[in-house]
Amino acid sequence: MKMTKRISSAIIVLCSLCLLGLPQAMAANAAFDVNKMADMSDFDPNHPVIPTGDTIKIALVASFSGPAAVVGQIYWISVQWAAHDINKRGGILVDGKRKLVQVIKADHQSRVDVCKKVCERMVLQEKVHVLWGTDGSHLMKVINQVANKYKVIALCAASLSDDLYDAQNFSRYSFMTSFSTEQIGRAFAYYYGQMRKKEKKFYILCQDYLFGHQMAEGFKKGLKEYYPDAKIVGEDYHRLFLTDFAPYLTKIKASGAEVIYTGDWIPDAANLLKQARQMGIKLPFANTFMDEPNFLHAVGVKGTNGLVHVSQYGVEGGAFKTPEQIKYYKAWNDLWKAGKWGAPYNSRLYEHGTGNIGAYRAQTYWLLSVIERAGSTKAKKIIKVFEGDTYQYVIGKVMEMRACDHKAVQDLHIELYVPPAEQRQSFNIPPYYWYKGYSVTGPSFKIPRDKVLPKADPKLCK
Amino acid sequence: MTRRVKGIVGGVILVILALYPWLFGIYFTNVIVTCAIFALFAVSYNLLLGYTGLFSFGHAMFFGAGGYATALALTHIEGCPLLVALLFGFLGAVALALLLSPIVARLAHSAFAMLHLAFSMLLYTLALKLRGITGGEDGIGGFPIPPFRIPGVVSVDMTDPLNFYYFAMAVLCGSLWVAWFLTKTPFGQIIVSVRDNDKRVDYMGFKVPQTKAIIYTLSCGFAGIAGSIYAMFQNLISAAALGIAQSFAPIVMTMVGGVISFFGPIWGAVIFAVIEELTTRYTERVQLVEGLILIIVILFFPGGFIHIVAIVKGKLLGFTRGKGAGLIKGKWFGK
Numbered sequence: 001m002k003m004t005k006r007i008s009s010a011i012i013v014l015c016s017l018c019l020l021g022l023p024q025a026m027a028a029n030a031a032f033d034v035n036k037m038a039d040m041s042d043f044d045p046n047h048p049v050i051p052t053g054d055t056i057k058i059a060l061v062a063s064f065s066g067p068a069a070v071v072g073q074i075y076w077i078s079v080q081w082a083a084h085d086i087n088k089r090g091g092i093l094v095d096g097k098r099k100l101v102q103v104i105k106a107d108h109q110s111r112v113d114v115c116k117k118v119c120e121r122m123v124l125q126e127k128v129h130v131l132w133g134t135d136g137s138h139l140m141k142v143i144n145q146v147a148n149k150y151k152v153i154a155l156c157a158a159s160l161s162d163d164l165y166d167a168q169n170f171s172r173y174s175f176m177t178s179f180s181t182e183q184i185g186r187a188f189a190y191y192y193g194q195m196r197k198k199e200k201k202f203y204i205l206c207q208d209y210l211f212g213h214q215m216a217e218g219f220k221k222g223l224k225e226y227y228p229d230a231k232i233v234g235e236d237y238h239r240l241f242l243t244d245f246a247p248y249l250t251k252i253k254a255s256g257a258e259v260i261y262t263g264d265w266i267p268d269a270a271n272l273l274k275q276a277r278q279m280g281i282k283l284p285f286a287n288t289f290m291d292e293p294n295f296l297h298a299v300g301v302k303g304t305n306g307l308v309h310v311s312q313y314g315v316e317g318g319a320f321k322t323p324e325q326i327k328y329y330k331a332w333n334d335l336w337k338a339g340k341w342g343a344p345y346n347s348r349l350y351e352h353g354t355g356n357i358g359a360y361r362a363q364t365y366w367l368l369s370v371i372e373r374a375g376s377t378k379a380k381k382i383i384k385v386f387e388g389d390t391y392q393y394v395i396g397k398v399m400e401m402r403a404c405d406h407k408a409v410q411d412l413h414i415e416l417y418v419p420p421a422e423q424r425q426s427f428n429i430p431p432y433y434w435y436k437g438y439s440v441t442g443p444s445f446k447i448p449r450d451k452v453l454p455k456a457d458p459k460l461c462k
Numbered sequence: 463m464t465r466r467v468k469g470i471v472g473g474v475i476l477v478i479l480a481l482y483p484w485l486f487g488i489y490f491t492n493v494i495v496t497c498a499i500f501a502l503f504a505v506s507y508n509l510l511l512g513y514t515g516l517f518s519f520g521h522a523m524f525f526g527a528g529g530y531a532t533a534l535a536l537t538h539i540e541g542c543p544l545l546v547a548l549l550f551g552f553l554g555a556v557a558l559a560l561l562l563s564p565i566v567a568r569l570a571h572s573a574f575a576m577l578h579l580a581f582s583m584l585l586y587t588l589a590l591k592l593r594g595i596t597g598g599e600d601g602i603g604g605f606p607i608p609p610f611r612i613p614g615v616v617s618v619d620m621t622d623p624l625n626f627y628y629f630a631m632a633v634l635c636g637s638l639w640v641a642w643f644l645t646k647t648p649f650g651q652i653i654v655s656v657r658d659n660d661k662r663v664d665y666m667g668f669k670v671p672q673t674k675a676i677i678y679t680l681s682c683g684f685a686g687i688a689g690s691i692y693a694m695f696q697n698l699i700s701a702a703a704l705g706i707a708q709s710f711a712p713i714v715m716t717m718v719g720g721v722i723s724f725f726g727p728i729w730g731a732v733i734f735a736v737i738e739e740l741t742t743r744y745t746e747r748v749q750l751v752e753g754l755i756l757i758i759v760i761l762f763f764p765g766g767f768i769h770i771v772a773i774v775k776g777k778l779l780g781f782t783r784g785k786g787a788g789l790i791k792g793k794w795f796g797k
Contacts, residue, residue: 065746065748105746107746109746111702112603112696112700112702113700113703117492118742120488120489120492124489138700141600141603142603142698145604207599208593208599239590239599240599
């Protein structure tokens with residue numbers, strides 16, 4: 001009897017241990033380990049240490065000139081950070097040799113013809129292993145075409161259009177680690193229809209290219225699914241890098257909309273919000289990229305209060321839950337505060353290294369982890385590891401690369417922008433606010449991954 | 463230069479072009495294809511500016527029309543042969559020119575330039591707005607590139623950059639030769655006369671507007687061919703091909719290369735390709751460098767690169783008479 005009791009207890013303990021251990025084991029194939037991070041105190045994005053010779057080469061294909069140059073700068077510091085960290089750890093063991101990571105700038109000037117040319121130069125002349133892109137789905141399409149033609153890996157870290165990975169455009173060499181348009185649209189619809197249940201009239205204003213149209217489609221599809229009572233009271237598309245939004249804003253004002261849904265990214269997002277507030281339009285923007293601190297600061301606490309933002313790098317509740325997360329945050333923030341970085345990296349845009357910068361850094365770490373586990377820079381071996389891979393970011397979020405269409409499956413977060421005094425809900429360490437000069441993340445709501453699965457083309461995913 | 467020397471130079475150029483991909487690899491092969499496309503585009507522009515004295519701010523609309531016509535043909539016509547797609551490009555630009563020529567052939571100077579700017583902006587906006595047809599800002603891309611096929615004889619895969627290089631160079635060099643030949647015909651002399659004194663040409667019994675309309679249509683046709691090859695080469699055509707920057711490209715190339723000669727714009731295209739290749743490796747401010755060069759050329763060498771070459775040649779060979787001397791003085795050809 002005693003024996004049976006002991007055995008039963010042992011079984012219970014073992015089962016409990018298994019149950020406790022199981023989620024950890026299932027969590028991810030790999031995870032970012034802050035404790036292994038190098039000493040980053042010498043990181044300087046203005047004067048990065050770029051190795052040459054036999055390296056793992058990543059071409060950072062982005063706008064480094066023209067109106068969207070700031071976007072290229074954001075990518076540059078993010079990717080360079082991950083590269084610097086890995087290089088200080090001694091590089092990655094690939095093809096039987098430890099190799100450092102070399103990041104090369106490739107300016108596509110926001111033009112498709114230049115994009116093709118510069119990508120070909122990167123592949124044929126610089127012999128890069130990865131094309132990392134980019135601001136503009138139409139440009140990512142070109143990157144994917146070049147990657148497919150010359151059989152190198154493309155990482156879609158910043159273009160969000162679902163169509164890039166449909167049966168027609170799919171390339172087995174390209175992987176989408178960012179969130180996608182339909183996920184965003186459905187996340188907002190889920191939030192407004194299933195969680196908030198208040199506003200019903202929406203106005204869609206997006207950029208007039210693949211991404212903008214896909215953003216609108218995703219939202220409309222999401223509303224049908226999660227909020228059938230909602231009404232689209234207007235829909236407009238403007239050209240890229242517009243400077244005068246007055247005609248659109250006048251229409252929005254007259255439409256009786258309660259929320260403006262936009263996919264605009266900077267500089268359009270900045271000009272749109274500024275002009276809306278100048279015209280006395282106080283409606284909330286449900287947005288993806290209206291999060292650039294410099295222009296939000298110019299708009300002020302009042303003008304930014306109530307903005308609704310979807311994040312691919314969000315967390316529910318406090319942003320800092322573990323000492324590791326604080327260490328990772330401080331490694332960046334201390335450098336910024338020390339004033340070691342020159343312009344443009346000394347602006348408040350780069351103060352925290354979270355948000356999209358955090359996401360780009362994490363996606364680059366994921367890529368480098370895949371290369372490390374593949375043990376090779378050969379595209380075929382990288383593909384084998386990347387397909388179906390799971391990776392845990394430092395914030396605890398687990399990413400999964402869907403094997404059938406190379407899209408990342410992930411939870412998303414809806415963040416409400418609130419004045420500094422209320423930001424402690426999110427910024428839960430001293431000084432308990434993100435920014436004093438404007439409203440930013442306070443409450444955050446998790447949209448589970450099964451509610452926002454990325455759009456899957458039935459020809460690719462059965 | 464004697465006929466024999468010209469023949470030898472031509473032969474050497476042909477041999478270099480034939481061996482180029484093996485000497486310089488795929489990347490620089492692609493660079494030279496782009497350069498040749500813009501050379502034809504700039505030469506087509508110079509048929510208007512240099513030869514006929516018509517200054518246009520909207521030549522990209524013909525380049526873009528050619529590109530879109532080819533892209534649409536390859537997208538929507540199943541099994542559309544390569545040469546038919548090219549023909550569509552040529553005819554697309556010619557059709558647009560024929561549509562506009564009744565209006566523009568009677569104009570000159572700033573009216574001609576500004577009207578073209580207006581039409582090109584109209585087309586650019588239409589390309590952005592008619593998303594269902596043109597693909598909007600994304601453009602039309604990923605269309606099939608058919609093989610070059612002579613039924614029963616040969617079928618060459620044009621997705622291979624090497625094969626496409628030979629096809630593109632054959633078409634572009636052929637078009638350049640036709641354009642050059644045109645300038646050597648009596649009609650070529652008439653258009654130069656129209657540029658110099660259209661009233662006198664009118665008194666002599668030639669029909670000035672019709673002459674202008676013909677050269678205008680032909681020039682636009684050549685721009686259409688350049689646009690068509692460009693679309694096939696990039697496997698993509700977008701509204702940017704119709705934009706103002708694209709319209710300024712042949713103007714700048716012609717000015718820098720030399721408006722005073724048929725070969726000036728070709729040199730201009732080469733110079734800009736080289737500058738772009740060199741500068742993009744060191745700076746993102748390529749346009750700044752190009753702009754500086756344009757300013758220097760306009761201020762100090764208004765005859766362009768070809769003028770500088772003529773001066774150097776004149777000093778070395780001692781030209782005092784003939785065409786060489788005209789070039790040294792910066793005079794336009796035909797004067």
